Amino acid sequence: MVKEIKMSAEEAIEYVRENVQIRDILEISYNRIFAPGEVLNIISEDEETGEGLRVSLQLNGEILNQVVDVDFKEIKDDLLELRHIKDGKITIVEVYD
Secondary structure, three states: OEEEEEEEHHHHHHHHHHHOOOEEEEEEEEEOOOEEEEEEEEEEEEEEOEEEEEEEEEEEEOOOOOOOEEEEHHHHHHHEEEEEOOOOOOEEEEOOO
């Protein structure tokens, strides 16, 4: 089952905050980057350091299989699409300006 929705960047970040959990698959498209992977950790915003919502991903891939942290505050303006896969259900979030 595939569900497609359109959201602003702020709404998409709120979607991640409320719906994405550890071990889900999250595919993030921003700027010219495509980062698909399994969610290892979700770190809430930190007002002291100014960091935004951060998601740690174990990237899927045969050549590049590393852990990356994605700070949604940093990529908010370049965010294009999120694909969230959980329990066989796929939610595609298309980000508009």
